[in-house]
Amino acid sequence: MAIFELATPEWLAQHAGQRDLILIDTRPAADYWAGHIPGARHIEPSLFAIASTDASSLARLHAILGWSLSALGISRDSRVVVGGAQNEVNASRVAWALAYAGVERIALLDGGIEAWTGERTTVAPAVTATAYTVVPQAGYLATADEVLAAVEKQAEAPSAQAGVRIIDARSREEYAGRRSNAGRTGRVPGARFWDAAVELGADGRFAAAGQLAAAAKDIVAAEERAVVYCGGGGRAARTFIALQLAGHTGAAVYPASWNEWGTSERYPVDAAVI
Known part of the structure; x- marks a missing residue:
């Protein structure tokens, strides 16, 4: 089961750049490209929204999770910090999806990107993809x-x-x-x-x-x-x-x-x- 925490902007500033720490920005793409926290990787939260919980819909969700988390360079033991504009629901949707996929350590950037007072960049980080295998955590869905x-x-x-x-x-x-x-x-x-x-x-x-x-x-x-x-x-x-x-x-x-x-x-x- 996952560990859920809150990360303050101050904590993130102190720990940014650590090898196992991955920051995910869940804001709209236009906002991400207008300026984001250095090192942040972008994901569209609606990828993890489903209209049905039948077997085929869940299989599709698992496939999307596997592809997305691999492209983001996430491993099950990564420390992932998820940040939206504020504490809106889309950031939580991504945090929940990560936990369901088997990621073990998840933090919400409390207050979101708007609470960040440090540097911003328009440059996306170089990401080394992983071969993420989704291990559905049935207790979360x-x-x-x-x-x-x-x-x-x-x-x-x-x-x-x-x-x-x-x-x-x-x-x-x-x-x-x-x-x-x-x-x-x-x-x-x-x-x-x-x-x-x-x-x-x-x-x-x-x-x-x-x-x-x-x-x-x-x-x-x-x-x-x-x-x-x-x-x-x-x-x-x-x-x-x-x-x-x-x-x-x-x-x-x-x-x-x-x-x-x-x-x-x-x-x-x-x-x-x-």
């Missing part, structure tokens, strides 16, 4: 079938403690059934609402681990697996990172999220407006 099984189990024994807790990281309006990015409104039956506002402090940095742990305690028990979904996996990925930082290592992302669940009649929906 939940499929629609897994979510469905958890919903059905909870329906059969509503009073029993859930082994899997489904968490909705969308907006309150989406959770309440007043708005949707997919064909149907509502939520996964039994899903608990997670207020993503607790993830960041007033300064835009991640909230302290103790604060995140207190928020998580109200939503998911320590022994439960927390499966997080949103509209398309990005917000769920940042909630996943927040839970990891809070010490809840049994967290997973349902990456296709409502884009899959909300568009298929196969999956039940609690459509009551609340």
